[in-house]
Amino acid sequence: MKRTIPIALAALMVAGAAQAQNITLTHEAGSAGGASDISAKNLAEIAAANNIATIQVQAGKTLTKSVLQVAQGKTDIAASPFVLRFLMSRGLGPYSGVGKEEGKKLSDNLRLLYPYHIASFYLIAFQSSGIDSYEKLKGKTVHNGPPRGAALVTARQMIALTTGLREGKGYTGRQIAWGQASSIFLDGSVDATLRPGTNPAEFMPVFAAAGKVNMISVPKAKYESPAWKKYLKAPGNVEHVIPVEELSHYGDKVRVISEDGKFRTIANACGDMVHKRMDKGLAKALTAGFIKNLPNLYRKAAFAKSSQFGNVDDETMGICKSGVKFHPGAIEAWEEAGYKIPACAKP
16 A cells, blocks of 8 residues: 555646646737747746646737637637726727627636736837937828737827827828838838837847937926826826936947936736636646746846836736736735735735
């Protein structure tokens, strides 16, 4: 009997590992090379290395649709800007066709594993264009995101709040899928781009190689205006003010324009979300693996720390104002690792 017990336990462990290997999950992310893409690929590596699951990652997705598919139970995991969960819960914006009642029901299905800043927004133009301020977007053609999604909503609102210009009146907006976003800037199809990116952003060296570039901050007076302050408090939005020196790694070909040495913009809070029906043990294992491997993620991606991976602070991440709730399995993983989950983020 003394010898059969460990053999039985070993058999159970082998069976458990085999069962875990048979779990296949889908994970959708935004632009390739960005925070959500790195996050998804990192989780896939962790899940495979620890026999948790096989995760099939697809990048370049419009997250408006990806988040809805998680809520509907059609996709297992998706990078989910918090503003999308908020809009879905009210049947607003890209979810107006879903309706308020169904939108609330669907949004209640979403549960967070871990949060991060998916991106901050940067207004970029070649210096040859003469665009060195938001005001000079008047009459120009601006790439402002994919055909639908949180990035497009944010870019439009940033221009409107800073200049009063509206797409179709003050400037021409150009939308295109993320896979072609750099191409239309480089070939001169647009005069400027207002797009999300990490710091450093993978597209900036490509832009700078093609010519000298301006990276333009929101003016201080506008940023501190009542309208902007209200916007920064909206669900999904996080204030992002950094010293210009933190962008100096781009080199001499990138001129960072700010009147006082501070670069002001907005960051979108996000997180990898699952359906609330995901097995608690599975959600816990995925989250615990993510937490344990944070040092590797920091080494893997230069922008990982600035993207706030590993931070569950409500003030920094804007979790509660968006109505986001953690998965119970994720809560256990975070708390066992010594982190405090805000009470308002517990289902």
